[in-house]
Amino acid sequence: MLYRVTVITCLAALLAACGSGDNAPAASNASTTPPATTTPAAFKVGTTTSDADLPAAPQLPTDAQVCSTLEASNNLVSQPSGALGPEADNGTTSAILNPDQARIQAALDACGAAVDAEVGAKIYAADAAAAASQTAAAVPNINIKGASAQTLAAPQYRASKFAVRLVVSSTGAGNSFITGPLTLPSGVTLWIDNGVTLYATRDVMAYSPNAAGPYCANTAVSSTKAGSSGNCAALITGNYMVNSAVVGGGTIDGRAASEIVSSNPLYPLMRVDQTCTNTYAAYATGTQAGDGIPCDDGGTFVDSKASARHMTWWDLAWLGNMVENGTTGVGSQSNFRMMVFNYAKNLTLFGITLHNSANFHVVPSGIDGFTVWNVKVQTPSASASANPAGNGNPNYLGMVPTVDTAKNTDAFDPGSASKAATQAPVISSTKSSTAGKLAFDGYLKNVVFAYNYISTGDDDIAIKGSNNPSPANSGLYGVDGNRDVATDRKYGFVIAHNHIYAGHGVSVGSETNAGVTNVQVYDNSFDTSEQALRIKSDWARGGLVTNINYNNICIRNSGQALLFTPYYSTKQLSNPTSPLYPDFHAITLSNVHIIGTTSAIFEGFQANSGGITHAQIPLGMTLNNVLADSPELVSVTASDANLTLNNVNLPIFASTANRVVLTGSASQQLSTKDAVDCSAAYVDFPAIGDTSTSGQTWSGSSQ
Incomplete structure (x- = not known):
């Protein structure tokens, strides 16, 4: 509602109405003109560039704050559409299908260990002191656990070097990286520079490494149990973190419209004709199931001679949610999510572009101080429809990628965690902090989504x-x-x-x-x-x-x-009464x-x-x-x-x-x-x- 403001003006010729003291004219000369009114202009949506009610805008690290810089390989060059052609990773080995995961993770791990060595003990001491002082009497009806995100945002709890930067090649046209799942350590910023795209590998083995399961890239794991995104490792995971971030002017592309492949020929994959390459039962024993054996991944039957291409992640999402779930009631895709974060104090996404996740883009749970600022999420993007054949990269039913076919691609699903937790911060993909454990209360709080651009299929x-x-x-x-x-x-x-x-x-x-x-x-x-x-x-x-x-x-x-x-x-009630x-x-x-x-x-x-x-x-x-x-x-x-x-x-x-x-x-x-x-x-x-x-x-x- 617009509110009218009454403004009483003082005219130069009528000083008596505003004056005071001995020089005031006689009251009989006062104006009888009624007060003027003005209506303030309506608020203009979309033009605000600063907001005093918000915290300060995030900033990129300085060059001096970079732990290490990794350059893109010259054989990985994105197309003008933003796509990375399949010829860039056309092969059957992890060295071709997933060339950059190991070196990016090694840089993140080393940076995390250095951050922990410099400020880990200080963070733990501050957290322990805060936790010791938080009695029910001191903090009535508020379930704070340990130091707040605002306390730990202070400079003394940030290392002098904390960023891993991905940049374009200095010797050629390389501007891309291909990676499998990464662990973002506590205190570390992944900086994806302008012009750089970090692509998700098409190799299913990166997301489903265990022979005994759970298995990724399916629509059902049994005749009565649907697939689940929890069966797949996320592209970027972060747990029990303080002051971590993903920033930069670059892009992360999940390539969910690209054909799923495997560096292990025995891993079961579904084809667009809904036959499968193997069964999980045979895969678990290192064998190949015979033709005609029923699939156990939501497909029909094993056909080792089929020439149809493998399904894409969005094929699985459509099949599981729109087809199988409607007929069997148990269909759902086992697709990897782009980012999953659990328990953090100060987690920032700033400036990056996110494209074409196979499932949800960002799932943060139990975060104190979650900031998403000037982030662009566009799914499907132009890169989802681009391929060398020029046929629009249709799905298994012949539909080209649209917001309707990119199922379950939520941009942001922030939520509370299931419980409070006390855990050492994760400083690398294999190690937690030796400085001590931190307390996380599990609530989602101090959340800001500001100046973002979002377009998704969900x-x-x-x-x-x-x-x-x-x-x-x-x-x-x-x-x-x-x-x-x-x-x-x-x-x-x-x-x-x-x-x-x-x-x-x-x-x-x-x-x-x-x-x-x-x-x-x-x-x-x-x-x-x-x-x-x-x-x-x-x-x-x-x-x-x-x-x-x-x-x-x-x-x-x-x-x-x-x-x-x-x-x-x-949805069926767990307890009908x-x-x-x-x-x-x-x-x-x-x-x-x-x-x-x-x-x-x-x-x-x-x-x-x-x-x-x-x-x-x-x-x-x-x-x-x-x-x-x-x-x-x-x-x-x-x-x-x-x-x-x-x-x-x-x-x-x-x-x-x-x-x-x-x-x-x-x-x-x-x-x-x-x-x-x-x-x-x-x-x-x-x-x-x-x-x-x-x-x-x-x-x-x-x-």
Whole structure:
């Protein structure tokens, strides 16, 4: 809502109205002109370049802070599309398929050990001292464990050298690296320089190294058990870290539209005709199954003579989720995730571009101080459709890569961890710190998503309150933006100044078991997103979602601009007699401007007197200055909702039948003159390598 400010002006000819003392003219000469009023201009979404409510922007390391620099090999050169042609790694050995993992990991390990030797003991001492002082009396109703992320961000806890930098070749055209899974050590920054692309290897053996399983690259692991991303090692993993980061103007590409290959000819892979090369049962014994034997990876039968290509990671995602799951109920892809981080204090992603993950891009759990700033996520990118044959790299059904075929490619899924933990920081892929153990409380807190550009085939940002490390009956939430807020910011959980394109927008849930509260979402644009603002759960998950505040939002041509529902899925209850009830209330939408044809859903939980008896849990929401340019093009569904409306032109009506109670009313005749300004909100997705955060133009210069 826009607020009018009354300004009383003092005119030079009427000093009597403003003067005082002996020189003041007589009262009879005072002006009778009424006070002038001015209306402040509407907030202009997408133009903010600095925000005093946020912490300072991250910075790249200096040259003096680099532990080691690795140059790209001259035989690895990305194409103009951003793709790395299969001829670059056309072979059957790990030396060809995965040439850079060992040297990158060795550099990370050495840097981690050096960081630990320099500051590990100081970090442990600070953490131990803080933990010893944190009694229930000293910290009532707050479950801090050890030193906070803000404390450990101080210079004395950062090593003099802490970065491993990947750069283009100094002797040729090389600008790319191919790697399998990497471990990011505590205290280390992986710096992917401008012009550099770090590609995920196509070799399945890198993600599934154990002969006894669990097995990666399938859609089922038995007749009754679906595949899982947990069967695969992530491309970048970090656990129990302090002051770690992935930064730079370069790119990480998961190559999920490329054919999966194996450096071990016995490893079972599915082909696009859904035959398989072997069975896991035979692979575990080092043998080859005979033709016609049923596959145990979700395929049909073994065919050693088939000439069809192997499936891609996105082929598996489509087959498992869209085909097999719909017929057998147990299909799901076993695809690797791009980044998985568990337990950290100060984790930063800054400036990088992420493309084409086989599954979720970034999954951080139990992080204090998680910052994502000026990061670009675009999946599928142009590189996903590029191949030497020029046929658009279609999937096994002939569909070229689109946001519809890139299933389960969430950009960011931040959440709380399942419990608190005490663990030594990981300083290398094989070693933990010798300085001592640190305490991690398992909460997700002090989170900032700012100045990012996100376009994916699934959730863009999805907040997960799925796990609850709180003490029993403490009344705490799994994700609470007001928990232990650092003094360098106003809010503890902020999503601000972002441009969001394809995907499911900003979501809370569906995992809301432990609750989500006190989240600020402001100054964001949504352009052609499938959904824009969404809270989702169901009675297999339940949980409280409260104090979610959306402000200054522009939404254009979205499939569902607003979606708030406790009926996200029909997932089977773990205990049919004890459902978990979602409860969404104290939700606020302010200054939301909607353009184009779209829909909105406002649903609470309906009471039931038959079967499982339970009371109604209505959606509680306030809408302030929520305006559509063409309200007649907005379709609204509402049920079991208590809504307060102020200056709203969406077709929202009270309904006895649908149990919708309104305070205030909506009117299609309302003027949009007070709508938030979206004239600069929508920009093209930035070109790779453009590090501007202004969001004004992408013509080669920043404003």
